[in-house]
Amino acid sequence: MLHTVNKSPTERNALESCLKHLAKGAAVLLMEDGVYGALKGTTTTKTVEQALKSYPIYALYPDIEARGMQDRVIDGIKLVDYSGFVDLVAEHANVQAWL
Amino acid sequence: MTEATGGIEMEEDTSGKIKKFLYVNRKAPYGTIYALESLEVVLIAAAFDQDVSLAFLDDGVYQVVKGQHTKGIDVKNFSPTYRALEGYDIEKLFVEKESMEARGLKEDDFIVPVKVVNAQEMADLMQSQDVIFSF
Amino acid sequence: MKFGILINEGPYTHQSSDTAYLFAKAAIEKGHKIHRVFFYHDGVYNSSRLTEPPQDDRHIVNRWQKLAKDHHVDLVVCVAAALRRGIKDENLEEGFRISGLGQLIESGIQTDRLVVFGD
Numbered sequence: 001m002l003h004t005v006n007k008s009p010t011e012r013n014a015l016e017s018c019l020k021h022l023a024k025g026a027a028v029l030l031m032e033d034g035v036y037g038a039l040k041g042t043t044t045t046k047t048v049e050q051a052l053k054s055y056p057i058y059a060l061y062p063d064i065e066a067r068g069m070q071d072r073v074i075d076g077i078k079l080v081d082y083s084g085f086v087d088l089v090a091e092h093a094n095v096q097a098w099l
Numbered sequence: 100m101t102e103a104t105g106g107i108e109m110e111e112d113t114s115g116k117i118k119k120f121l122y123v124n125r126k127a128p129y130g131t132i133y134a135l136e137s138l139e140v141v142l143i144a145a146a147f148d149q150d151v152s153l154a155f156l157d158d159g160v161y162q163v164v165k166g167q168h169t170k171g172i173d174v175k176n177f178s179p180t181y182r183a184l185e186g187y188d189i190e191k192l193f194v195e196k197e198s199m200e201a202r203g204l205k206e207d208d209f210i211v212p213v214k215v216v217n218a219q220e221m222a223d224l225m226q227s228q229d230v231i232f233s234f
Numbered sequence: 235m236k237f238g239i240l241i242n243e244g245p246y247t248h249q250s251s252d253t254a255y256l257f258a259k260a261a262i263e264k265g266h267k268i269h270r271v272f273f274y275h276d277g278v279y280n281s282s283r284l285t286e287p288p289q290d291d292r293h294i295v296n297r298w299q300k301l302a303k304d305h306h307v308d309l310v311v312c313v314a315a316a317l318r319r320g321i322k323d324e325n326l327e328e329g330f331r332i333s334g335l336g337q338l339i340e341s342g343i344q345t346d347r348l349v350v351f352g353d
Contacts, residue, residue: 006250032253081260099242143334234274
């Protein structure tokens with residue numbers, strides 16, 4: 001399953017809840033304000049790094065760039081563009097939006 | 100059908116295809132419209148004979164508590180509609196244990212019979228679905 | 235692949251409509267088909283004929299209209315959500331149509347993937 005998270009982890013519990021509901025084969029895409037969950041040096045960094053050990057986590061690069069967060073992305077988070085987003089949706093059997 | 104549904108317009112042949120539809124509810128009722136309008140989708144979905152499940156987690160568990168009296172806020176109380184779902188053959192309502200406990204809720208606080216599942220079981224349920232609606 | 239898209243939020247206030255549009259555009263460029271874009275909740279406002287955004291910013295309604303026209307994408311606005319919010323045929327932009335929630339379910343049944351954009 002592809003899980004999309006579009007809200008900041010310091011605004012909403014969407015990312016936290018998403019990470020508690022990952023099963024085998026899951027991948028997470030952080031987009032819109034959700035990209036703030038992809039950053040080093042925040043209160044959620046450790047949780048995300050922990051999840052990264054078991055699941056691929058992606059961030060939508062245009063949203064990272066729009067927010068000026070280019071130099072702060074956690075190592076290991078893969079950056080994708082909208083074309084990559086489409087590929088992720090196609091590659092996974094189903095997709096769930098954590099709003 | 101009522102005006103609100105716009106009629107069931109089957110422009111394509113959907114007969115024979117049965118998919119697993121999951122309605123994910125994570126928001127509290129009344130503060131926003133998502134709980135109500137999510138339920139409206141569920142009611143329409145009933146006509147399509149798909150395999151429907153409803154998941155209540157995070158603040159979504161508040162949608163199905165008893166004792167909602169909305170006269171004071173002058174908003175329609177739609178909680179009785181959860182009880183009507185059974186009549187539409189929609190009986191798979193799952194409430195997440197961790198979410199209800201975090202909110203001090205117990206199974207007998209709910210307005211309808213629900214199946215309480217833990218986060219892992221909820222994750223497995225989600226994984227098994229074809230179409231997941233979030234509101 | 236055939237994709238269905240659900241948009242839960244209106245133009246400008248949330249990024250949902252933008253992200254959905256850019257996703258749809260990328261999908262089409264890759265040779266996929268967008269079966270239907272269904273607008274629900276405040277998403278119905280993406281169909282208003284009356285929006286006048288500033289000239290130096292993207293015109294969200296027109297962008298959807300053009301994408302639909304160029305690539306035969308079905309833009310459907312939920313009748314119940316629209317009536318609640320005052321979107322009717324008389325203020326509906328061309329290229330959009332108002333219809334029932336059944337269209338959303340049908341899209342879920344007919345497509346390979348249904349992607350939700352909301353708040």
